[in-house]
Amino acid sequence: MADLILTDVSPIGPVLIMGAGSVGCYLGGRLALAGHDVHFVGRPRVLDQLRANGLTITEPDGKTATLPADMLSLHEDVPSGLGISLVLMCVKSSATPAAATALARALPIGTLVMCMQNGLHNAEVARSVAARLRFLSAMVPFNVAEIGPGNFLRGSGGNLALEEDDVTKAWLPTLAEAGLPATTHKDIRAVQWGKLLLNLNNPVNALSGLPLRDELLDADLRATTAALIEEGLTV
Numbered sequence: 451m452a453d454l455i456l457t458d459v460s461p462i463g464p465v466l467i468m469g470a471g472s473v474g475c476y477l478g479g480r481l482a483l484a485g486h487d488v489h490f491v492g493r494p495r496v497l498d499q500l501r502a503n504g505l506t507i508t509e510p511d512g513k514t515a516t517l518p519a520d521m522l523s524l525h526e527d528v529p530s531g532l533g534i535s536l537v538l539m540c541v542k543s544s545a546t547p548a549a550a551t552a553l554a555r556a557l558p559i560g561t562l563v564m565c566m567q568n569g570l571h572n573a574e575v576a577r578s579v580a581a582r583l584r585f586l587s588a589m590v591p592f593n594v595a596e597i598g599p600g601n602f603l604r605g606s607g608g609n610l611a612l613e614e615d616d617v618t619k620a621w622l623p624t625l626a627e628a629g630l631p632a633t634t635h636k637d638i639r640a641v642q643w644g645k646l647l648l649n650l651n652n653p654v655n656a657l658s659g660l661p662l663r664d665e666l667l668d669a670d671l672r673a674t675t676a677a678l679i680e681e682g683l684t685v
Contacts, residue, residue: 462624463535464489466557468528468549470496472594473566474540476602477630479507482522483515484628489523489532497524503600510604528556536621537563539572539585546572547579554580562617564588566610568649570642573613586613587638589645613638650678 467478470492482488482505490500501524506516534557541549546567553563559582565572566588573585591608610625610632612618618634625632635641651665654675658665665671 462620463487464532466528466532466534466537466553467491468537468539468553468563469541469545470500470524471540472596472602473590474538475500475505475596475600476507476594476604477538477540477566477590479505479515479517479602480628480630481625482517483507486624486628487523487532489525489529489534491525491528494526497526499599500524503598506598506601508597508601508603510607514601528552530556534558534561537561537583539563539565539567539576541567543567543569543572543575546575550576550580550583550585554582557583560584562586562615564612564618566590568645570639570646584617586615586618587642588612589638589641591645609633611635611638611641647679647682650682651675654678 464487465478465481467474467488467490470478470490474490474492475496478488478490490497500522501519504516504519505522506514508514537553537557539546539549546565550563553561561583563576563583563585564587565576565585573587576583576585589611591611592604592606595603595605597603610630612632612634614634614636622632622634654671655662655665658668658671660668
């Protein structure tokens with residue numbers, strides 16, 4: 451059978467969440483709550499929780515919204531034949547090669563895959579093993595935590611940052627309507643580096659044992675974070 455190509459699917463259509471962890475469930479949940487056709491690929495533990503409890507999204511202000519389990523499309527393997535037009539790659543960076551390979555086996559040539567993970571080189575790694583797909587970089591500015599079975603809390607704010615491309619620009623209104631405002635950037639690497647440098651505060655915060663606000667009010671701890679950022683800038 452001939453390979454499917456990108457022109458066989460709509461540029462704005464079904465979305466696949468590759469990696470139904472905290473970030474993946476939040477992003478996919480927001481899109482599904484807005485009425486979009488979303489399919490989740492994840493590990494059995496998470497999928498079993500979603501089947502038992504549905505998917506609940508909790509916002510920083512405490513507002514919640516729940517998708518019943520019977521409204522969720524859950525898969526342990528990448529499904530084919532669904533006309534997927536956008537993949538949000540949310541697996542751990544170490545799982546990128548295997549995830550990209552699995553996507554390439556099931557999806558049309560040229561399908562857009564946005565690499566939403568932390569790190570700098572996920573898109574390049576994915577391209578090296580699955581050149582038939584179109585991998586672009588992205589940055590998620592907020593953190594998401596699982597606060598209960600199937601319940602995912604967004605703990606901070608900010609707009610998604612997407613690598614600039616005609617197709618990513620076309621998705622901006624859809625994302626905004628789903629409560630996921632995004633901006634596009636020609637130099638997405640600079641945005642990724644910015645997040646990495648800010649994340650250098652994470653070990654300082656963890657070792658201090660303090661709430662983030664209290665840690666940032668401590669001059670010595672701020673100086674430690676500043677020293678880490680200065681070192682990071684030399685890399």
